[in-house]
Amino acid sequence: MTTPIFMFPGQSSRYPELLSRLRGSAPDELAATLGEASSALGRDLEVHYRADNAAMFVTNRDVQVGVFLANHVHLLALERRGVRAPLSLGLSLGEYNHLVHVGALGFVEALQLVDARGTLYDAGPRGEMLSVFPLPLAELEEVVARAREHGVVEISGYNSPSQHVLAGEPAALAAASDIVREQLGGECVTIERHLPMHSSLFEPVGAALAPLLQAARWRAPRLPYLPNVLGAIEPAPTPARLVELLTLHVYRPVLWRASIEAALRRYPDATFVEVGPRAVLHNLLTKRWVSAKRLRTDLDTPDHYDALAKELCGSL
Known part of the structure; x- marks a missing residue:
């Protein structure tokens, strides 16, 4: 028997059909989620996140809300079929889905924080982010x-042994990219052209978010909380500690590699399930790094949730 561990992706997993394609595979969960979210935020999210809306991701707020909602629909579809995970984790934005899953926040409370967080990000300092691979950390x-x-320029994401993220000012990132490509034979992909997230440049955004985090209705988590900034399970997730860690989360690096390895130490028999759009986290788990089985929810086949449930639980 295997132990499912849920992984919730972040903003780089967005694409135009991230919600609309769920009409075929999770129509009830999608309708319920969009209805509740539209009421909570006071705008028609079903219309906004139609695949033909060219303005869907114009703002970072809309990116964050869209990915958060898609992650939640995928989670509901799994849970409706009896798939339960004793541990989860989320990359960057995905940490808010993780907070919902572990019971530290209700769905609406988390959504409202994500919405406010995105608004603050849109008003934050400018910069860029660059994915770098396959390069060892020392290099x-x-x-x-x-x-x-x-x-x-700073390392803002430690995602795997050979894949990292840089964030900072454009000139410094351009210099880093030139060194990686021309002198070390590595690859660089720009993943964000406006915001230097998880870097010290974003510390003012963390300070602006802190009062909103303090005002949130926190609950005692029913499952372990594994925050990005620690790369380890937090032993005392009090409301004050949650606020502290989520404030740091804005401008400190994502320790994803350490988080995955912490999950494996707790559950050596893990099957990692990416719960959300695309397969970014699924693909990070290369066999050279993690031998555990990996699955994902964002598939085209109409019965793929049933197939996942059967594989993870043995029956429907």
């Missing part, structure tokens, strides 16, 4: 040290 640290003469 990337040398790149960052050299590129800093051109401006702020």
Whole structure:
């Protein structure tokens, strides 16, 4: 028997059909989620997240809300079929789905925080983010040290042994990219052209979010809380500690590799299930790093949730 561990993706998993394609596979969960979310935020999200809406992701607020909602629909579809996970984790934005799953926040409370968080991000400092691979950490640290003469550049995501994310000012990221490509033979992909998330440049955004986090209705988590900024299970997830960690979460690096390895130490028999759009987290778990089985929810086949439930639970 295997132990399911849910992984909730972040903003880079967005695509135009992330919600509309769920009409075929999870229509009830989609309708309920969009209805509740539209009422909570006071705008028609079903209309906004139609695949033909060219303005769907114009703002970061809309990106964050869209991915958060898609993750939640996928979670509901699994839970309706009896799939339960004793542990979960979420990358960046996905940590808010993780908070809902572990019981620290209700769905509406988390949605409202995500909506406000996105608004603050839109008003935050400008910058960029760059995915770098396949480069060992030691080499990337040398790149960052050299590129800093051109401006702020920091490692903002430790995603796997060979894939990391840089964030900072455009000139410094361009210098880092040149070194990686021309001198080290690595690859770089720009994943964000406006916001230097999870870097020190975003500390003012964390300060602005903190009062909203303090005002949230926190609950005692029923499952372990595994925050990005620790890469380990938080032993005392009090409301004050949750606020502290989620404030830091805005401008500190994502320790995804450490988080995955912490999950494996707790459940060596884990099957990792990406619960959300695309397969970004699924694909990070290369066999050279993690031998555990990996599954994902964002598939085209109409009965794929049933197939996942059968594989994970043995029966429907």
